[in-house]
Amino acid sequence: MLGKDTHTFLTELAGRAPIDEALWLEALTHGSTGNPRDYQRLEFLGDRVLGLAIAQWLFGIDGADEGSLSQRLNALVSRTSCAAVARSIELGPHIRLGKQARDDGGHNSDNILGDVMEALIGASFVTQGFDATAEMIRRLWSDLVAGKAGKAKHPKSALQEWAAGNRRKVPEYRLVERSGPDHAARFKVAVSVHGVGEIEADGNSMRDAETAAAEAFMKRFG
Template sequence: MTAPRLSPETRAWLEETGFTVMDEAVWRAALTHGSTGETVNYERLEWLGDRVLGLAISEWLYAIDSASEGQLAQRLNALVSRDTCACTARDIGVPAHLRLGKQARDDGAHDSDNVLGDVMEALLGANFLEAGFDATRALVRQIWTEAVEGRRGRSKHPKSALQEWAAGNRRKPPEYALLDRSGPDHSARFTVRVKVAGVGEVEAEGSSKQAAETAAAAAFMEKYG
């Protein structure tokens, strides 16, 4: 039986990003959502990658930040949060390579913070299995640099920019809340609020929950960034 393989485009993207690709089945799993119905998906790799990321960021912060234990813990939590992982996934181009079932794709899972955050960690877990901790730590330091240094990068996806701004200013991660959904399914409108504790909050609308969150993040950065 032929082992599952990646598309040439996905393999090229992984290698160009800095991942070490040997066993294509591992990487295919890391990019596969449970909605595909396939037995193997990203869940176990996400569990592993979460631990790898936590150690890599903890070691990094210990080396560069002389803050107290409590302050380090707060900053660590922001940098390994679902939001930061999702924003990092967008930055490196994960959405274009996700393997989703039709319903999940139609529901916007390719831009879901939950899905993207999990897949980002799964990719780190896969890299750990393929290349070990040292190589994966180096990769984390490469793709988490802007988040750690707090560079906003306004050309970035607005949610990425807001997450990095919050982490760089030692604020808690942004909190998004769906306030309202109105209109028929074919032209629904969503209202979302984004809040950063100790700073403020902003509301915005969009044609999907994800679009409203993006608009809210952009409005927040315009007002407070």
């Protein structure tokens, strides 16, 4: 969708000319613009709609147990997955950012891309209802659902099971450093297992940093 005007972008995203285009534009608006109508409320709603739509989808196509379904759901609705979908539709150029956020690379920030993707889902739900929004989500998430997202054991779960299996204490996570502006924050987290060692890793959120640290720990010590 690169190079297309925002109206065309939204029309292709929604599958038809957007109802209440002002609301869809609100979903594209970051707080750094100073506009009081930014995407945060729609993001809050879209996050819940996305979770329900993906859960319903997985329930219908995957006969796995509750634990496996939850693992896949968490992976598919994660910030990383939302940002990946946002990049696949070339959402970045359509996000409305203030000058500082633009200069800081906000158009390519996982945090902002993921948030705006959820806000657009919220706008779709408000203007088109759940069925149309679930259809949009299935179209956008089809490659991720068809792939391996969430099928492998989550690194934090794998580390916890490894520690228990080796008669070690539960892994401990701690925040080492938080850096960068709020809209593009970076987190450094350390994970340690008593008597084994400690590993640090970075991420765009505490959750992502903890996951990266657990994965790095398993690669070194597992």
